[in-house]
Amino acid sequence: MKMPDPDPSILARREEIAGNLRKIVPGEGVILSSQELRVYESDGLTAYRQPPLMAVLPENTEQVSQVLRYCHEEGVKVVPRGSGTSLSGGALPVADAILLCMGKFNQVLEIDYDNRCTVVQPGVTNLGITKSVEGEGFYYAPDPSSQIACSIGGNVAENAGGVHCLKYGLTTNNLLGIEMVLIDGTILRFGGKHLDSAGYDLLGLMTGSEGLLGVVTEVTVRILPKPETARALLLGFPTSEEGGDCVAAIISDGIIPGGMEMMDKPAIQAAEAFVNAGYPLDVEALLIVELDGPQAEVDYLIDRVSDIAEKSGAVT
Numbered sequence: 001m002k003m004p005d006p007d008p009s010i011l012a013r014r015e016e017i018a019g020n021l022r023k024i025v026p027g028e029g030v031i032l033s034s035q036e037l038r039v040y041e042s043d044g045l046t047a048y049r050q051p052p053l054m055a056v057l058p059e060n061t062e063q064v065s066q067v068l069r070y071c072h073e074e075g076v077k078v079v080p081r082g083s084g085t086s087l088s089g090g091a092l093p094v095a096d097a098i099l100l101c102m103g104k105f106n107q108v109l110e111i112d113y114d115n116r117c118t119v120v121q122p123g124v125t126n127l128g129i130t131k132s133v134e135g136e137g138f139y140y141a142p143d144p145s146s147q148i149a150c151s152i153g154g155n156v157a158e159n160a161g162g163v164h165c166l167k168y169g170l171t172t173n174n175l176l177g178i179e180m181v182l183i184d185g186t187i188l189r190f191g192g193k194h195l196d197s198a199g200y201d202l203l204g205l206m207t208g209s210e211g212l213l214g215v216v217t218e219v220t221v222r223i224l225p226k227p228e229t230a231r232a233l234l235l236g237f238p239t240s241e242e243g244g245d246c247v248a249a250i251i252s253d254g255i256i257p258g259g260m261e262m263m264d265k266p267a268i269q270a271a272e273a274f275v276n277a278g279y280p281l282d283v284e285a286l287l288i289v290e291l292d293g294p295q296a297e298v299d300y301l302i303d304r305v306s307d308i309a310e311k312s313g314a315v316t
């Protein structure tokens with residue numbers, strides 16, 4: 001991919017810009033050396049690589065505000081970055097832009113079990129939120145496969161979701177409030193510790209905006225009590241169409257599984273060769289249906305889904 005041509009006047013002012021940003025983020029907060037910038041030259045979409053003008057690692061909201069205001073006034077572009085796992089090139093640097101890395105915003109600020117929410121800095125990992133509350137039997141529901149590494153700030157910017165989102169929603173359905181900074185340095189707060197704040201849905205606007213509208217500096221999300229139990233059904237079908245029909249039949253029966261994923265034959269073979277999970281290799285499609293909730297409800301749903309699967313042509 002051809003990256004945009006950089007503005008030569010910005011490249012020529014690199015040292016001056018770095019000097020001014022170091023006054024805002026002192027110490028090792030501004031990275032200029034080409035060796036150190038190598039780790040920032042791409043995100044999860046590794047086919048594209050481009051070192052940024054420099055990387056800036058602020059430690060608090062006031063520094064973010066001053067960095068953005070300076071860049072805005074000086075005409076310097078800014079690309080925010082969380083953990084850099086985006087597969088859409090969202091955190092891909094540009095040669096004449098600073099990369100604003102939010103990794104130092106890594107603290108859980110408050111856990112409010114009474115209101116079932118937690119307030120965290122944007123660099124906290126998705127799994128880190130669950131880890132911080134699981135001792136009390138709670139968890140954070142949206143679970144992208146990258147949850148061990150991706151940041152909650154990146155989740156907000158990409159509206160990330162995972163296998164449990166059919167029942168529990170994407171980031172947008174679990175986000176209660178944010179603090180964010182506009183490109184002119186203005187610090188704003190939307191939402192709070194409750195769903196559906198009055199007024200325009202500015203949280204919804206920010207969710208999925210890929211860092212283009214501002215930099216998120218604090219996030220409040222819902223936490224949920226862990227389900228009493230969870231069980232999974234592994235269903236094999238002679239054709240992918242029958243597997244797909246089974247999905248439609250489960251949903252049209254009014255059942256919302258905690259998770260539901262389908263693999264076709266090449267995916268089954270690849271997964272089995274890698275993890276030796278014991279998947280049947282003689283079917284064309286596998287459907288994994290996870291049911292969670294109170295024990296009695298899960299027992300009932302397991303029977304119900306088994307019946308539906310049999311009628312849809314399941315062979316295992």
Ligand SMILES: Cc1cc2nc3c(=O)[nH]c(=O)nc-3n(C[C@H](O)[C@H](O)[C@H](O)COP(=O)(O)OP(=O)(O)OC[C@H]3O[C@@H](n4cnc5c(N)ncnc54)[C@H](O)[C@@H]3O)c2cc1C
Nearest residue numbers: 082083084085086090144145151153154157161210211216
């Ligand atoms: C192996 C793998 C599996 C994945 N599985 C899933 C999955 O199941 N579901 C899913 O939805 N995604 C998945 N992803 C994609 C990715 O992990 C998510 O999009 C995640 O939300 C990105 O978070 P991040 O912290 O890495 O953000 P980055 O990659 O650093 O940035 C992503 C975007 O967010 C912006 N951004 C980051 N932090 C902030 C901030 N504080 N304020 C404003 N903007 C910000 C960036 O500018 C960029 O546009 C996967 C990626 C990998 C590599």
